[in-house]
Amino acid sequence: MSGEAADTGPAVRRLADWSAADLRDLAAEYDTPLYVTDRDRVRENAARLRAAFPDADVHYAVKAHTGRAVLEVVREAGLGAECASAGEVVRALDAGFEAVQYTAVNPPAADLDVVVDRWRAGADLTVVAGARDTLDRLRERGFDGRLAVRVNPGVGAGHHEKVTTGGHAKFGVPYDRAAEVVADARADFDVVGIHAHAGSGISGEDLSAHRELVARMGELAREVGDLEFVDVGGGFGVPYREDEPPLDLPAVADATREALGAVDAQLAVEPGRYVVADAGVLLTRVNTVKPVDDAGATGAVPVVAGVDAGMTTLLRPAMYDAYHAIRNLTDDRPERPVTVAGPVCETADLFCEGRSMPSPRRGDLLAVGNAGAYGYEMASTYNSRPRPAEVVRDGDGTRLARERETIADVTALEVER
Ligand SMILES: Cc1ncc(COP(=O)(O)O)c(C=O)c1O
Ligand SMILES: N[C@@H](CCCC[NH3+])C(=O)O
Structure with a gap:
């Protein structure tokens, strides 16, 4: 595997590499759905890019993750900013690029x-x-x-x-x-x-x-x-x-x-993606479990696990049939085929279909991997569902980076006659 120089971190960070205990603590403190972004990992990815292209200009495509906490780390790592809109230009300038x-x-x-x-x-x-x-x-x-x-x-x-x-x-x-x-x-x-x-x-x-x-x-x-x-x-x-x-x-x-x-x-x-994808996970909680075949809920029948995140939180599976790793952070029960489904009124609102994973129960905490790129950025308020919160962590600890949206926020732009 290339690109493993000590100061640039391993070439890939898998979902299994995240500490389950830490993620459980964050969900308990900040509630779900919650994006967690690791700035140390952003630093490593940016450093690996710099090391691979020492003689090139490397501009971070801001669209992948526009959060100020990420932009600052990327700027400090010596990358420039590539922007797709006036909003991104303003964000990049505000972040000091x-x-x-x-x-x-x-x-x-x-x-x-x-x-x-x-x-x-x-x-x-x-x-x-x-x-x-x-x-x-x-x-x-x-x-x-x-x-x-x-x-x-x-x-x-x-x-x-x-x-x-x-x-x-x-x-x-x-x-x-x-x-x-x-x-x-x-x-x-x-x-x-x-x-x-x-x-x-x-x-x-x-x-x-x-x-x-x-x-x-x-x-x-x-x-x-x-x-x-x-x-x-x-x-x-x-x-x-x-x-x-x-x-x-x-x-x-x-x-x-x-x-x-x-x-x-x-x-x-x-x-863009290379800098932030594996620096982020999405935490979501199971709220509903039901067997696919209601009549015979025994053994390893497939189940649908309803969760509090959906296509309005992480659009990629619905839009591109994108695969994201999913890990149950609460328990490691025997596996069964699980369809993880969001709360949105669209059939496409699934994170996976019939994937083998530990049998879920209501209240279980799931982590969705590689959520750092085009995750929060593509979130929407469809179904009048507020967008999630985001915390960032690094050597200095963890802090809230983006507030959880509220129903009042979602309705705030409505003009009263
Ligand atoms: C013009 C342009 N530059 C850069 C990117 C960044 O792409 P990626 O996040 O896949 O690196 C995109 C998105 O595809 C783009 O449209
Ligand atoms: N949004 C896409 C990437 C497109 C980048 C924009 N040019 C994804 O999540 O894979």
Whole structure:
């Protein structure tokens, strides 16, 4: 296994590595559903990225986990910030990032207004534009600062079709028109880079797609010349299944450099998931247990375990059929097939179906692994269900990082006539 230098931590942290006693204490103190984020693990992951890409700019894709407690650790580790919206730009600047990148995908006017205002006020911002229209809208606002062109090199990868960006017309300017767009942009902006992103959750098997994307970006960089950076995106995957091997990050870094070839520009990468996924778990409590076949509740019949977290807390299983490890922290009873289901009125509101695990009882505490990336961030208030709380922990102890939302919070924006 690569990437195990002492100061960068092991390449993967499994759900079994978390202390059950600590997690039980946190659930008792802060209630459930509860996200727990370990800042030490964020530090290790960031350090492993820095070590694998010592000569590259590494920007953390803020979208994976926007919490201030995470952003501060990432900034201290020497990573930059890659943002997907004005809200993320504001969060990154507030967290003290000095240089911030904003990758604009069909940017709403309000986003451009905020970003250009911040730039005018002196923020060191690079805007990544993926359409000529976006360039026009930046010109209209008087922006003539640092700009990169997002290119669609026609190569996609990722853990699910819904998160594969390369090759989808929505993202970036087509590869064969990219040089022309860069040339146009040079008239009005300080064009510092080109950018591409294949997709999210790239595994070892996707490496050839990643290599191809990087090679195309290398070619383009040589063609257009005079760039500060070539950003080849993020998407580095992490193992979700207990027996899945971790990505060999140093090998990915070597392959990236080799595929890029000689360019007179800095390599840049922008991973999100890799930094935070295994730094987070979701704690949820069983509130209902019922046999799948009500008539014969004996032996190892499959059961449905109803829990207080659902697709409004952690959307990934419902949206991508994503696998997340689940561990019963209360007891280690004999196993049976268990469907873990949330409280939402949607059939998709399941964390797993018929998975073998210790027979659950009402009141049991379950931990859901790899919840640090795209967990809290994709939470919603559907069914008027308040979003969960989050605690962060590190060497200094544990503290509340995001309050539990209340029903009053959920209804607060309602305008009374
Ligand atoms: C433009 C861009 N950069 C970076 C990322 C980060 O991806 P990941 O969290 O998979 O590393 C994404 C998400 O897929 C993205 O859309
Ligand atoms: N939300 C996705 C990743 C997409 C990243 C956005 N480009 C996931 O949970 O896997």
